[in-house]
Amino acid sequence: MLKQTFRDSDIIARLGGDEFVIFVPICSRNTDEFYPRLQASIDRYNQDHNYLYQLSISIGVTQCALNENVSLEQLIEEADKLMYEHKRAKRLVEH
DSSP states (O other), rough: OOHHHHHHHHHEEEEEETTEEEEEESSSSSSHHHHHHHHHHHHHHHHHOOHHHOOOOOOOOOOOOOOOOOHHHHHHHHHHHHHHHHHHHHHHHOO
């Protein structure tokens, strides 16, 4: 699903377990559009497969300007923090 959602020029890496990071170089498009496209792919998968579980995602997006002096580790930490905030917000809505 990640490969279908992102471009060939984007870098998809598994950090471990069920966590992935996607590096989108020279992002001219709005980052807000990635989540709906990925969520639509997951929704289609869940509809097409009648498993006892449903796939879901939590996402954290951070950006870096070319002139910004920030490390990859800092970007991942910020995205991770935002992902956990998204996960907590989803839990509040579900209950």
